[in-house]
Amino acid sequence: GAVVSQHPSRVICKSGTSVKIECRSLDFQATTMFWYRQFPKQSLMLMATSNEGSKATYEQGVEKDKFLINHASLTLSTLTVTSAHPEDSSFYICSARRLAQPQHFGDGTRLSIL
Amino acid sequence: EDQVTQSPEALRLQEGESSSLNCSYTVSGLRGLFWYRQDPGKGPEFLFTLYSAGEEKEKERLKATLTKKESFLHITAPKPEDSATYLCAVQETASGSRLTFGEGTQLTVNP
Numbered sequence: 329g330a331v332v333s334q335h336p337s338r339v340i341c342k343s344g345t346s347v348k349i350e351c352r353s354l355d356f357q358a359t360t361m362f363w364y365r366q367f368p369k370q371s372l373m374l375m376a377t378s379n380e381g382s383k384a385t386y387e388q389g390v391e392k393d394k395f396l397i398n399h400a401s402l403t404l405s406t407l408t409v410t411s412a413h414p415e416d417s418s419f420y421i422c423s424a425r426r427l428a429q430p431q432h433f434g435d436g437t438r439l440s441i442l
Numbered sequence: 443e444d445q446v447t448q449s450p451e452a453l454r455l456q457e458g459e460s461s462s463l464n465c466s467y468t469v470s471g472l473r474g475l476f477w478y479r480q481d482p483g484k485g486p487e488f489l490f491t492l493y494s495a496g497e498e499k500e501k502e503r504l505k506a507t508l509t510k511k512e513s514f515l516h517i518t519a520p521k522p523e524d525s526a527t528y529l530c531a532v533q534e535t536a537s538g539s540r541l542t543f544g545e546g547t548q549l550t551v552n553p
Contacts, residue, residue, distance in 0.1 A: 334485070360539050371529065371543040372486070421485045430476055431541060433485035 331355050332424050334434025342442055343414060349407045349437045351422030357402035358424035362431060363395070366419045378405055412441045445469075448530050448544035455520055455551050463515040463547045465530030475513050476541065477506050478529040486529055489515075520551045 331354040339347050351361060360379050364372040376397050378384040384397035394416075396408040405424075409416055417440050423431040445468040455461055467475065474493050478486035490499040492508040499506045503524065505516040515528055527548045531541040 330488070332485075362539075362541075371545045374540060374542075377538070377540060423485075425539060430474075430488050430491050431539075432488055433478075435485045436483070438483070 330432040332422065332432045332434040334422050334437055336437060337435060338438045340440045340442065341412065344411055347409045347412055347439060349420055351405045351424065351434055353403045353424040356426055359427050360425050361399055361405040362423045363397060363407050364421045364423070366421060372421060409439065412439070414441045417441045446530060446532055446542050446544035448547050450547060451545065452548045453550070455549070457521055457551055457553050458519045460518045460520070462517070463528055463549070465513045465544055466511060467532045469532055469534045471535035473533040473535045475508055476531045476533070477515055478531065480527045480529055480546070522551045522553050525549055525551045
């Protein structure tokens with residue numbers, strides 16, 4: 329149990345494009361979903377926390393208008409990188425958790441902006 | 443501010459050579475300490491949660507222990523398939539469900 333699916337696994341697009349990444353909990357209802365960013369050989373940096381039906385809570389330094397998060401249901405959260413630029417290239421990972429359970433992670437999305 | 447420090451940064455072992463990874467943490471109140479395994483290009487895979495000093499958890503060749511200041515991940519007789527980056531994360535009582543991750547230990551087990 330506790331499977332989290334993330335799609336797409338890899339995106340390559342031109343500068344200025346907006347990119348949407350989906351995160352689904354396949355076999356459980358997630359009370360909370362999280363979005364992380366990971367640079368090569370570094371650890372995970374939390375970007376935002378989202379609860380179903382409410383606005384996401386962003387970490388300090390993360391631009392809300394750049395990284396739009398929607399959490400419309402207990403099994404789906406989306407991250408949209410708006411007007412992406414090369415410096416937004418990174419590995420984005422989502423996680424989901426039920427109450428009092430550990431976070432389970434998706435397999436990440438490699439975003440490359442040309 | 444939460445601090446999580448993992449050591450060593452990288453560790454090379456021969457198959458069958460047991461060792462331990464360390465995770466030192468500084469939090470005002472620990473709700474839980476988590477160990478994850480991450481393979482290249484993948485998301486972290488959950489291994490263990492520890493909640494209080496003295497607690498131990500085991501899974502196959504892995505055993506996690508917890509004190510008030512640190513956690514150890516002991517690897518007994520490792521195999522090449524145990525090669526991965528092992529991440530430690532803490533959840534503080536005042537931080538809701540947020541996790542603060544360490545930088546990880548990259549483990550390589552040679553056959």
